[in-house]
Amino acid sequence: MIEGYLYIFPLLVFILIPFAYAISFIVAIHLGHSKFEYPFLSRSLSDSPESCIYSQIINFTSFILIITIYIRYRQIAELIRNHPTCGKKYSQLNLIFLIFGMITAFSMSIISNFPHPNVFFVRISATYITFIVGVGTLYCEMILSYWIRPLLYSSRILPFIRMMLSIICTLILITFIIFQTITIVKYDNKEKLWTLTSPGWKYHLSSVLSTWILTSCLLIYILTLIIDFRRIKIISPKIFLTNDIIDDQMNDRLSLST
Numbered sequence: 001m002i003e004g005y006l007y008i009f010p011l012l013v014f015i016l017i018p019f020a021y022a023i024s025f026i027v028a029i030h031l032g033h034s035k036f037e038y039p040f041l042s043r044s045l046s047d048s049p050e051s052c053i054y055s056q057i058i059n060f061t062s063f064i065l066i067i068t069i070y071i072r073y074r075q076i077a078e079l080i081r082n083h084p085t086c087g088k089k090y091s092q093l094n095l096i097f098l099i100f101g102m103i104t105a106f107s108m109s110i111i112s113n114f115p116h117p118n119v120f121f122v123r124i125s126a127t128y129i130t131f132i133v134g135v136g137t138l139y140c141e142m143i144l145s146y147w148i149r150p151l152l153y154s155s156r157i158l159p160f161i162r163m164m165l166s167i168i169c170t171l172i173l174i175t176f177i178i179f180q181t182i183t184i185v186k187y188d189n190k191e192k193l194w195t196l197t198s199p200g201w202k203y204h205l206s207s208v209l210s211t212w213i214l215t216s217c218l219l220i221y222i223l224t225l226i227i228d229f230r231r232i233k234i235i236s237p238k239i240f241l242t243n244d245i246i247d248d249q250m251n252d253r254l255s256l257s258t
Helices: 008-031 049-080 088-113 118-149 158-185 201-224 225-228 244-255
Strands: none
Touching: 008 049, 008 201, 008 225, 049 088, 049 118, 049 225, 088 118, 118 158, 118 201, 158 201, 201 225
């Protein structure tokens, strides 16, 4: 059986992450856990049931992201294997891309499962790891896209778009780290509901806005993988019975016949 709809995986990642935030925030507004005037600027996702809804969707999305990263890794690995002129650096960078991608997906899952203030250190550490390693994953993929461009693309447009997204993500990441660190060190970043009168509001607002811009750029980058995934297909794995199982089945048949 040939499966040719692999582009669904990056598309699902692009859709599910904003959906998780949107549906959780709507529930929080309905239950009075957050205010509509400050969308996504409070820690409303630390309350139930919106935190449960959010974590379930993000956990599933993390799994889909792992599949997406692995498919891209295998695609590049096949290109390297079929073109002996590709140097060892291709394989090494492709492996780094796989490791970074897995770390990003796992740390994203940690963020969704540690929403409460009493585990704030775990959550904020996972946030830093997700964005820093995530941007590192983009750079690995972007460099690989330039290397394999003659094998896949007839133009430089797609690799150029990915390069620009990587640069933008780097600048926004630096902004996020600066303002988020100031908010943590100088102000109480564990505050549940931030308002205009809260100390450090401007720093908190800047860190949150940079978070959303960075997340959007990362999702757009993942969305570009649809173009690559539409050019590959995967064959469903074949299942083989071991000799022990086959021998047991034959013995059962012989015993029944006698």
